[in-house]
Amino acid sequence: MNARRNSLGLLLALLLLAIPAEAQEDGYSFRAKMIFGSAFIHALPSTDAAETASIFEDNLVDVVGRNIDGVWFEVRRPGRSYTLGWMLAEFLEYDEGLPERLPLTDLTTGWVGASVLTRDPGFATYAVDNLILRDSPVIRSGRQIGTIPAGAVLPVLYRNHAGTWLFVNYRGSLGWVATFNTRPAPGIESAPVAPGLAAEAEITFEQIPPEVQRAQIARLRDYLYATRTVAVGLENLWYAVVSREIMPCEPPDFVRDYPYTADDSRQFPELERYVPRLDEVGALINAAIEPLTRCGVFDRDVAGRARNAAINARVAIDATLAALILVEERIR
Numbered sequence: 001m002n003a004r005r006n007s008l009g010l011l012l013a014l015l016l017l018a019i020p021a022e023a024q025e026d027g028y029s030f031r032a033k034m035i036f037g038s039a040f041i042h043a044l045p046s047t048d049a050a051e052t053a054s055i056f057e058d059n060l061v062d063v064v065g066r067n068i069d070g071v072w073f074e075v076r077r078p079g080r081s082y083t084l085g086w087m088l089a090e091f092l093e094y095d096e097g098l099p100e101r102l103p104l105t106d107l108t109t110g111w112v113g114a115s116v117l118t119r120d121p122g123f124a125t126y127a128v129d130n131l132i133l134r135d136s137p138v139i140r141s142g143r144q145i146g147t148i149p150a151g152a153v154l155p156v157l158y159r160n161h162a163g164t165w166l167f168v169n170y171r172g173s174l175g176w177v178a179t180f181n182t183r184p185a186p187g188i189e190s191a192p193v194a195p196g197l198a199a200e201a202e203i204t205f206e207q208i209p210p211e212v213q214r215a216q217i218a219r220l221r222d223y224l225y226a227t228r229t230v231a232v233g234l235e236n237l238w239y240a241v242v243s244r245e246i247m248p249c250e251p252p253d254f255v256r257d258y259p260y261t262a263d264d265s266r267q268f269p270e271l272e273r274y275v276p277r278l279d280e281v282g283a284l285i286n287a288a289i290e291p292l293t294r295c296g297v298f299d300r301d302v303a304g305r306a307r308n309a310a311i312n313a314r315v316a317i318d319a320t321l322a323a324l325i326l327v328e329e330r331i332r
Contacts, residue, residue, distance in 0.1 A: 030097030031078065034059045041085040045072030045109050052085040061087075063097060065105030068117070069171050070126070070153025074105050089151075099153045100126040100185040113172025123156035123191040125166055125177075125184040129316065130280055133175035137165035137197075139275050145175040147283075156184070158194035167194050178276040208267055210331045216268035217328055223258055224317050224324075227281060230255065231314040234288040238307035241298055251292030255282045270327055277320055284313035 038056045042049040045067040055061065064083060065074035073092065076083040086106070089099070104120040129150050134142030137160045148154065148170050154177070158167035165176045166184070230252055258278045265271050288310040291302055 028101045028103065029062050029064045030094055032061055032063050032073075032075075032092035032094035032097060034061070034091060035093045036091050039087060039091050041075065041087050043085050045074075045086040045106050049086070049109075055084075055087065055091075061092070063092070063094070063099075063102065066099055066102040066153055067106040068104065068110045068155070068169075070099045070102075070151070071110070072106070073099075073102075098126070098183075098185070100124040100183060102153075104155060111172040113170075113174075115169060115172050115174050117155060117169055121155050121157050121191075123185065123188055125154050125156055125168065125179070125182040125188065127152045127154065127177075127181065128183050129181035129277070129319075130312070131177045131181055132276065132280060132283075133168075133170060133173060133177060135175055137167075137176045137178075139178065139272070139279065142176065146170070146173055148177065154182075156188065156191050158197075159188065159191045160197060161193055161199050163189055166191070180273045180276050208269075212267050213331050214328065216264060216271065217324055217331075220258070220268075220271070220274070221321065221324060223278075224321055227255060227285065228314060228317045228321075231281075231285055231288075231310050231317060234285065234310035235307055235314060237292075238288065238303050238310060241303045242300060242307060249292060249295035251289050254289055255285045257282060274320060274323075277316055281313045281316050281320075284309045284316070288313070 034055050034057055036057060038054060040051040041053040041055055043052050044050075060078055061075040061084070062078055063073045063075055066072065066089075067074075067086070071089055072086045073089045074083055074086050101124075104117075104124070107117055107120070127148050127150050131148040131150075131152075133145040133148055135145055136142040152170065154166070154168040154170055156166045156168055157174075159165065160176075164179055166179055166182070166188070167174070167176055233252070258275065260271060260275070288306045291298060291306050
């Protein structure tokens with residue numbers, strides 16, 4: 001534990017040192033369409049900033065930059081050389097655009113943590129799903145620092161040796177995220193390896209019999225179906241509470257982490273890719289259970305957040321079950 005803390009401290013100390021910015025593409029942009037009725041464009045990526053222009057439904061803009069977490073886009077009119085300003089990314093629809101490839105053109109707004117960037121590190125990744133920010137690149141023993149919402153764009157400062165973990169800055173908070181639920185920008189393999197990080201053990205490969213892998217998939221699937229039943233039950237219960245129905249206060253047991261060993265990972269190597277999502281599912285379901293441990297009258301906002309947590313858990317489980325079908329089809 002002390003070694004991990006010392007490693008994180010070293011990374012914090014080195015943050016202000018020069019970081020190579022070689023992989024981000026200069027001049028990358030993409031076209032997007034306004035999908036809401038109307039909105040203001042601002043001088044800075046903040047609703048408190050001065051309004052510089054208006055944009056209306058179906059208007060087209062070229063997205064030329066992003067802010068620290070990719071929630072705001074810097075835009076300009078098609079064919080123009082000057083930018084209009086900043087608008088919320090959620091107002092725009094785009095098919096081909098990749099926000100993680102945009103240059104980080106605002107380094108001053110959107111910070112809530114203490115570790116600000118002084119320059120674009122040149123590497124970024126996109127959160128395809130909700131992420132857990134940890135203090136070390138280890139799934140189970142890494143302490144959880146916080147959560148990162150899907151859709152965030154994260155500046156990448158370092159990676160681990162294998163490139164399976166990225167050390168990122170999320171609005172001033174530093175930590176590690178697993179790459180499983182992210183979409184790194186091209187060239188991420190050129191990001192520097194975190195200083196002081198021990199090299200991973202050399203990987204050896206062995207042929208695992210298909211029936212052994214299928215047995216591991218079946219075990220994981222059973223866990224997911226059982227967990228999904230809990231999530232659906234909580235979703236329905238909290239819907240009833242939101243609808244002002246009186247429900248019995250009988251909270252289910254908290255969900256435990258999926259039990260697995262090093263031998264399970266050896267027999268089914270894909271398992272390590274799913275563990276971060278399983279951990280997130282467990283955290284969401286437990287967040288939906290926790291208010292039930294305090295029986296009484298629930299505020300509508302509390303009930304709504306608990307129901308949303310159960311819904312998000314169910315959606316993540318369904319996505320994992322669908323992915324397992326594809327994995328099973330590849331096993332010969």
